[in-house]
Amino acid sequence: MTSLKKLIAACGLLTGLVLSSCDDNLTSVGTSIQPPGDLITVYTDTFTMTASTVKLDSIFAKTTECMLGEMYDPLYGTIKSDFLCQFYCEEGFEFADTPYEGKIDSIDLFILYPSMNGRTTAYGDTLLPMQVSVYPVEVPLDRNFYTNDDPERYCDMNNPLGSATYTPYDMSVTDSVRNLTDSYGYYIYNPSIRVKLPLELGQKIYDETVNNPSTFASQSSFNQFFPGVYITNTFGSGNLIYTQGENISIRISYHVMGKGSLGQDSAVYRSQWFYSAKDVVQINRFKNSNLDHLLEDNPTHTYIKAPAGVCTKLVIPTTEISNEMDVKDRFINGFTLNLKYLPAEEWDFAYTPPSHLLVLPEDSVKNFFENGSVENYSTSFVSFRYDVSGLYSSSFTSSSATYYGYNPDTRTYSFGNISNLLKAHIDNSPEKDLSVLILPVNRSYTTSSSTYYTTGISHTFLPAGLKIRKDEEFMKIVVLSSKFEDKDN
Numbered sequence: 484m485t486s487l488k489k490l491i492a493a494c495g496l497l498t499g500l501v502l503s504s505c506d507d508n509l510t511s512v513g514t515s516i517q518p519p520g521d522l523i524t525v526y527t528d529t530f531t532m533t534a535s536t537v538k539l540d541s542i543f544a545k546t547t548e549c550m551l552g553e554m555y556d557p558l559y560g561t562i563k564s565d566f567l568c569q570f571y572c573e574e575g576f577e578f579a580d581t582p583y584e585g586k587i588d589s590i591d592l593f594i595l596y597p598s599m600n601g602r603t604t605a606y607g608d609t610l611l612p613m614q615v616s617v618y619p620v621e622v623p624l625d626r627n628f629y630t631n632d633d634p635e636r637y638c639d640m641n642n643p644l645g646s647a648t649y650t651p652y653d654m655s656v657t658d659s660v661r662n663l664t665d666s667y668g669y670y671i672y673n674p675s676i677r678v679k680l681p682l683e684l685g686q687k688i689y690d691e692t693v694n695n696p697s698t699f700a701s702q703s704s705f706n707q708f709f710p711g712v713y714i715t716n717t718f719g720s721g722n723l724i725y726t727q728g729e730n731i732s733i734r735i736s737y738h739v740m741g742k743g744s745l746g747q748d749s750a751v752y753r754s755q756w757f758y759s760a761k762d763v764v765q766i767n768r769f770k771n772s773n774l775d776h777l778l779e780d781n782p783t784h785t786y787i788k789a790p791a792g793v794c795t796k797l798v799i800p801t802t803e804i805s806n807e808m809d810v811k812d813r814f815i816n817g818f819t820l821n822l823k824y825l826p827a828e829e830w831d832f833a834y835t836p837p838s839h840l841l842v843l844p845e846d847s848v849k850n851f852f853e854n855g856s857v858e859n860y861s862t863s864f865v866s867f868r869y870d871v872s873g874l875y876s877s878s879f880t881s882s883s884a885t886y887y888g889y890n891p892d893t894r895t896y897s898f899g900n901i902s903n904l905l906k907a908h909i910d911n912s913p914e915k916d917l918s919v920l921i922l923p924v925n926r927s928y929t930t931s932s933s934t935y936y937t938t939g940i941s942h943t944f945l946p947a948g949l950k951i952r953k954d955e956e957f958m959k960i961v962v963l964s965s966k967f968e969d970k971d972n
Contacts, residue, residue: 490749493608494883518667522967523796523968524968525816525964526813526966527961527963527964528961529806529960530800530804530961530962530964531960532798532799532958532960533797533953533958534951534958536777536785536794536795537778537793537796537920538792539792539794540775540791541628541631541769541791542769542790543849543853544628544630544944545628545853546767547727547728547729547761548728548941549726549727549728549731549767549944550564550723550726550769551566551715551716551723552605552651552716552720552724553721553945554606554721554722554723554832555720556833557828558772558828558834558948559792559948560773560777560788561771561772562771562789562790562946563772564715564768564770565634565713566765566766566768566769567711567726567764567765568711568759568764568766569636569706569759569763569764570705570757570758570759571702571953572679572699574699574700574702575696575699576699577696578692579753579755580739580753582689582739582753583739583740587688588737588752590643590679590680590682590684590688590734590735591677591678591733592645592680592714593675593678593713593731593733593734594676594714594724595673595674595726595732596651596673596674597670597674597730599844604725604947605652605722606724606832607720609650609652609719610650610652610654611650611719611721612649612719612874613648613651613718613722614646614647614648614649614718614719615646615676615678616645616714617643617644617645617678618638618640618643618644618709618712619638619639619642619712620711621866622705622710623710624637624711624764626764627766630769630791631791634713634715634768643717644678644681644684644712645678645679645681646678646717647961649676651722651724653674656672670809670878680733686860691708702762702763703957706763711764725944725945728760728761728763729759729760729761732758732759733756734755736752736754736755737752737754737755738750738751739753774788774792782954783954784824784952784954785824785951787922787947788834788947789942789944789948790942790943790945791942794922795920796919797918797919798917798918799905799911799916799917799919801905801915802915804962805913808964811966813964814964815963817902818900818902818905819896819897819900819901820899820901820960821898822840822891822921823894823895823951823957824836824889824894824895824950825950826894833948834946834947834949835947835948836947836948837943837949838887838889838925838945839943840866840898840921840924841858841863841864841865841866841923842864842904842921843922843948844862844904844920845918845919845920846918848920851863852942857937857939858902858940860899861907862903862904864899865924865926868897888926904919905917923942923943923947923949924940924941925940925941925942925945926939926940927939927941968969
């Protein structure tokens with residue numbers, strides 16, 4: 484069969500697939516657009532894939548996102564999240580004014596977790612009290628962006644810099660304040676945690692600007708002087724807060740003396756800020772426990788738990804598929820992957836489905852995330868919903884469809900035609916079956932002409948849980964193939 488004939492056959496098949504539906508195995512679909520004297524016959528064959536739950540030891544997290552807290556779920560176990568971070572130093576930094584008598588007044592660390600739609604970005608029982616502690620980083624942080632790093636490699640855990648107690652949802656804040664918005668519709672109130680740090684640390688930073696200004700000549704020299712902090716919960720369980728690095732800051736407060744309107748001496752208060760911006764290293768840690776029961780073989784479903792918990796592994800029988808195609812001289816044209824899931828649990832603060840799922844070959848996960856890749860619909864596929872016309876689409880015309888890559892009415896994650904992945908694997912590794920991981924991800928996007936396009940894919944940091952059905956009927960897959968035949972034979 485020549486390449487040109489295969490191309491013409493493929494074009495005819497696409498037309499046939501749009502206009503026709505498929506029957507059982509070995510059923511002709513259509514014969515449109517074929518060379519004179521030739522015939523395209525399209526077939527459907529049914530195969531069975533297998534599914535299992537596998538553990539994710541860590542995820543790649545080169546991001547400014549971070550989670551703080553600890554949360555238990557009866558099904559999905561316990562997750563504890565914390566992080567280490569550096570602080571950005573502007574080149575040539577110096578205090579805007581000289582503190583009165585060269586002394587600073589205070590130094591505090593702030594963690595803001597801004598409101599979204601009038602609600603705090605917190606999960607679980609947000610009325611439960613928690614305690615956060617801040618520890619000094621003793622050595623510069625490695626650029627290790629995986630979430631299983633050990634903070635004790637960097638920190639002095641015997642000498643905390645400070646602690647504070649908080650509840651994510653502050654009942655002392657009135658609804659009128661909580662729901663207040665600016666002229667652009669953004670919420671003005673942003674909940675925060677304030678941790679008082681030792682006065683000596685702030686004084687040390689100021690004195691360094693005076694005695695050794697070269698320390699502030701570059702980010703690397705500043706990191707040697709002040710490597711950063713480790714922020715973790717040391718009391719409480721039941722909730723997690725979500726924030727981003729630029730919302731974590733250190734404020735050094737001081738005052739200078741001036742003259743009031745009547746000529747009297749008057750204190751004028753000043754502040755200098757350092758932020759944990761995207762230009763510096765941030766190391767996130769997720770520690771999951773009580774996961775063993777999720778990894779046991781289950782006849783009806785597999786699990787996904789985010790972040791950095793477990794995911795689902797599918798094994799697609801490409802060796803069997805390839806043999807079937809070779810023996811009968813066919814080539815693969817279509818394989819639509821849909822995954823059904825079971826309803827979420829009904830207890831309080833139950834995990835909800837992740838916004839999107841990503842299909843990746845098991846051996847491609849590391850490079851995909853480290854390279855900042857997005858789905859290419861050849862070897863990587865992100866889930867999506869139906870668009871307004873009822874056809875599958877990788878772009879969306881509805882803002883709700885962009886945020887949720889699944890259909891909650893049918894409880895389905897759809898990935899479209901992933902036959903390119905099958906063909907690529909068969910070409911490269913014909914002797915072994917294709918193993919893919921189903922990973923919970925966050926999809927960021929941009930818009931053009933009311934259409935949404937992917938700009939980034941990252942592992943989700945938000946708590947999520949899913950039970951994917953693996954009953955026999957849901958593991959059946961249908962592969963469409965075609966055969967180019969001469970009418971004269």
